[in-house]
Amino acid sequence: MRVSDALVEELLEKSGKFSEDQLKALHEQVDKERRPLQDIVTQTNMLTEAELTKLYAQKIDVPVAEFSLDKLQRETLQLISENIARQYKAVPFDIDADGVISVAMEDPDDIQAINFLRRKLGKPVRIYITSSSVIQAAIDLYSGSTVSNELAKVIAVENKEAAEEDVAEEDVAEDSPIAQTINLIISYGIKNRASDVHIEPREDMVIVRYRIDGVLSEANKLPRKVLSALVSRIKILANLKIDERRAPQDGRFKIAINDHVYALRVSTLPVVDGEKIVLRILDESGKADTLEELGFWGESLKSVEEAILQPHGLILITGPTGSGKSTTLFSILSKLNSPTVNISTVEDPVEYRIVGVNQTQVNPVAGMTFASGLRSLLRQDPNVIMVGEIRDRETADLAVQAALTGHLVFSTLHTNDAATSLPRLLDMGVEPFLIASTVRVVIGQRLVRRLCQDCREEYKPDDGVLQRIKTAFSLQDETAFKRIHELEKNALKAGIGANGAAAADKQSTAKLSSTPDNIVRLWKAHDQGCNNCSHTGYRGRLGIYEILDNNQAIQKAIVSNATSEDLEIQSIKNGMVTMHVDGFIKALCGQTTLEEIMRVTSIDMV
Numbered sequence: 001m002r003v004s005d006a007l008v009e010e011l012l013e014k015s016g017k018f019s020e021d022q023l024k025a026l027h028e029q030v031d032k033e034r035r036p037l038q039d040i041v042t043q044t045n046m047l048t049e050a051e052l053t054k055l056y057a058q059k060i061d062v063p064v065a066e067f068s069l070d071k072l073q074r075e076t077l078q079l080i081s082e083n084i085a086r087q088y089k090a091v092p093f094d095i096d097a098d099g100v101i102s103v104a105m106e107d108p109d110d111i112q113a114i115n116f117l118r119r120k121l122g123k124p125v126r127i128y129i130t131s132s133s134v135i136q137a138a139i140d141l142y143s144g145s146t147v148s149n150e151l152a153k154v155i156a157v158e159n160k161e162a163a164e165e166d167v168a169e170e171d172v173a174e175d176s177p178i179a180q181t182i183n184l185i186i187s188y189g190i191k192n193r194a195s196d197v198h199i200e201p202r203e204d205m206v207i208v209r210y211r212i213d214g215v216l217s218e219a220n221k222l223p224r225k226v227l228s229a230l231v232s233r234i235k236i237l238a239n240l241k242i243d244e245r246r247a248p249q250d251g252r253f254k255i256a257i258n259d260h261v262y263a264l265r266v267s268t269l270p271v272v273d274g275e276k277i278v279l280r281i282l283d284e285s286g287k288a289d290t291l292e293e294l295g296f297w298g299e300s301l302k303s304v305e306e307a308i309l310q311p312h313g314l315i316l317i318t319g320p321t322g323s324g325k326s327t328t329l330f331s332i333l334s335k336l337n338s339p340t341v342n343i344s345t346v347e348d349p350v351e352y353r354i355v356g357v358n359q360t361q362v363n364p365v366a367g368m369t370f371a372s373g374l375r376s377l378l379r380q381d382p383n384v385i386m387v388g389e390i391r392d393r394e395t396a397d398l399a400v401q402a403a404l405t406g407h408l409v410f411s412t413l414h415t416n417d418a419a420t421s422l423p424r425l426l427d428m429g430v431e432p433f434l435i436a437s438t439v440r441v442v443i444g445q446r447l448v449r450r451l452c453q454d455c456r457e458e459y460k461p462d463d464g465v466l467q468r469i470k471t472a473f474s475l476q477d478e479t480a481f482k483r484i485h486e487l488e489k490n491a492l493k494a495g496i497g498a499n500g501a502a503a504a505d506k507q508s509t510a511k512l513s514s515t516p517d518n519i520v521r522l523w524k525a526h527d528q529g530c531n532n533c534s535h536t537g538y539r540g541r542l543g544i545y546e547i548l549d550n551n552q553a554i555q556k557a558i559v560s561n562a563t564s565e566d567l568e569i570q571s572i573k574n575g576m577v578t579m580h581v582d583g584f585i586k587a588l589c590g591q592t593t594l595e596e597i598m599r600v601t602s603i604d605m606v
Contacts, residue, residue, distance in 0.1 A: 003056060005030065005037040011055040012041070035287070048453070049131040057129045065104035065128035067093045069137055069531045079121060082142040088113040091138040092121070099123050104130040104138070137531060140191055178229040181222070182237075186264065188219070189281055190257055192534060196281065199234075201227050201274035213449045213538050214322070231268070231275050238266040246270055250349065254284070265349060282351055288334035294327065295543040295586070297494035298487070300577060303441055303547045308332055313440035314403040316390075318415045324447045324543050325412045326351050329386060332410065333357060336384055344380055346373030347388035362388070370395045378402055387411040393429040400430055403438040417579065418444035418548035419568035422558055436555040442548040444579055448586075448596040450540040452533035455526040456590060461519055469519060469594070473584055478517060485514045487577065488588050497589030513588040523590045542591060544583035544600070546576060 003011070012023060030037050042049050057064045072093055079092045079101065089106040090113060096102070101123050105113070108129045118125050185208055189197045194210040201207075206227050208220040222230070235242050238251030249268045254261055265280040291301055307315055315332075317325045330352040333343055337356050348362035348370070358380070360373050371394040374387055378398075390396045390411045403409045415421045421442050425435050461469070475481055489512065491497070513521040525537025533539040548554070548571050557570055572578065577585075583597035 003038050003052075007056075007059070008037045008041065008052075011052065011059060014059075015051075015055055049133055053129060053131045060109065060129075062108045062127065062129045065093060065102070065130040065134070067104070069134075069141065072138060072141065074141070077138065077141060080117065082139065084117075084120065085139050085142070088117065089132065089135050090117060091135060093128075093138070100126050102126050102128060104128045104135065106130070106132050106135050133532070176229075176233075178226060178233050181226070182230065182233055185220075186255060186262075186279065186281075187257060189279070190260075190262060193540070194281060197279040199230065199277040199279075201271065201276060203273055206230065212534075213536070213541050214447055215449070227274050231277060234266060234277055234279075235268070238264075240266070240268065245275055252349075263353070265351065280351070284353060288331045288352075288354075289327070291331060291335070292495065294324075294331060295496075295582075295591075296545060297496050298490050298577070299575060300545055300547040300582070301494075303549045304332075304443065307440040308336060308408070310408060310440055312403055312406045312408055314399060314409045314411070314438045315440050316411055316413055316421050316442045317445065318413045318418055318421045318442060319445045320414060320416070322447070323445050324541075325445065328443065328445065328543070329410055329412070330354065333384070333386060336408075341383045342381060343384040343386070344377045344382040345386040345388070346370055346377060347386070371398060374398045374402070378407075382407060384408045385410070389414070390425075390428070396425055396428045396430050400434050400438050404434070415444075417564075417568070418442040418546050418576075419571060420564040422548075422567055423564050426561070432559045432561060436550070436558040439550045441550060444546045444548070445543050446579060446583075446600040447541045448544055448583060448592045448600055449538040450542045451523060451525060451590060451592055452529060452537055452539045454532045455530040455537065456523050457526055458521050458523050458590070461522050465522070466519060472598075473581065481514070481518065482516045484519075484581075484584070484588075485512070485516045487581070487585050488512055488514050491585050491589055496586060497591045513590075519588070521588075522594065523587065524593055542586065544579050544586060544592075544597070546579045546582060548576060549574065 009023065009026075012026075026037060026040060029040055038052065042052060054064055076092050076095060080090070085091050088110065090103050092101050092103050094102040101121055103117060103125055105127060106129070107113070108127050114125070114127060185197060185199070188194075189210050192210065192212055194212045195214075196211040196216075198209040198211070198216070199206060200209065201224070203224075205224050206222040207218060208222065209216055209218050211217075232242050235249070235251075237253040239253070240249045240251045248270070249266075251266045252263055253266070254263050256262075261284045263282045263284050265282065267278045267280075269276045269278075291304060296304060307313065317328055319325055333345075333354055337343060337354060339356070342358070343354075343356070344358040344360070346360045346362060346368075350359050350361050353359065360368070360377070362368055362370060362373060370387055370389065370391060374385070374395060375398060377385055385399075385402055385407050387395060387399055387409065388411070390399055390413055399409050399411055413421045413424055415424050419442075421444075422435060422439070425439075426432060470476060473480075473484070475484065492512065513519065513523075527537070529535035529537040548567070550558075551574060553570055553574060554567060557567055562570075568576075568578075580597060580601045583592065583601065584594070586592050587594050587597060
């Protein structure tokens, strides 16, 4: 369903949930980000897709389809083919006693599609409207709820008893069973929002695992005899050497699914039982999320926005592998990207392609390291430089010198928190006064699973939970509780977790979960989840952050060779919200759970 900005504004006014100031702010956001108002409203949870669909349905006088995907009969669904369902974004979901077929459509104004469906079905048709996500979930049912059955059918065609190492040309051809197997594995990963696909050889089988919302889980087991053909086919797609099995290789290829282009970064690694392959899935059709959408808010957001608008300086992003550093950099560089700014990067690997940005891939074999690449970038008249990672003294020195000579430099460090990054630069041999004068801000971050907005549940914490919270977050006095309460109010005002008035089947986060002296509400994942979250209780991820602002007090501490503990204490005095407190605020706002915060930070609530 694609609705014009003017009609969306009319629907918002009609809902009565938005003030003139809110509508004005939305207009400013549309002008600033150049995105449709519909996308901004739904992605910021001001209105859910379902709520907007209901308002639109009332406007055009078309009933909203109400059906459960779990109870949707396959016989009814297959009244039209999957191709037709995808083309017209329509699915049949019911047949009444008179033989009238109920069809849910994303766009009930598409007269051509309605006429075609009536001719194709040959029976009376009653048209309903539903959201695009419901349509897509119903279409996904055509291929079954899991990929296992489909894989079994495809691999059953491969009846040859050839030796495992013997891979004929026809085994890896475009239309071979192995090629279909790989397509199914990738399609399943994309449909389930997996970030990585692991294809792992074992002694007697091949295991396929998916990392979904940061958690790795096993999905399928394939016969051991298909391993060589599977690896060879992926190597062909990624333009790697098929006969090289003793050394790791890296490559990438692209695939188009449902009008979206996905880049798959391929990594092969020799292991005891063969070659393991990991596919990183990157959606190249999607636009970069804004800093607000990533989870920045309040003073933290203000500090980052001020730092990235400086003409020069060094901005560091820290965290372990898989903590979302590349995504944050992608959003920042996309925000800075314009025809008047020369942005150059040196990365390993290049994950996100940004139109208009000069991106260079590290290649140690050819002599292209971070240090040599950065040295070359300085001769390319850049305004903004991004170095994928500072790993050694040479790269650190060059990054600092670039920041000193009029360039805005972004880079990453693998440290546990923001405060540890500054002593880490000292360990690399960078002079303290250079660190103090060049570093603007340090962003420490982690990723946590986001609670499913459709089935999350609120609960009142008991005395035992409250005591553990007080201990874990140092809420031992009235001042500490007041600070948490004020932070939650500011977060809600900034749109963290706010979904306005509750729908009939949805709990609202418009009220606060804390008071100046207590925690009155927490959130948890539903035990069985729902269709929207694949029955996990979680859907997607969001960042928790801490922003170390290099102000005068921090500069003095750096020059005096302060420890990371001293720097963190000083930063908290200056108003820094630490990662675990940021996570706690987002848990109070219904975005995640305390269990998730404990999983990704060092908090102990035992």
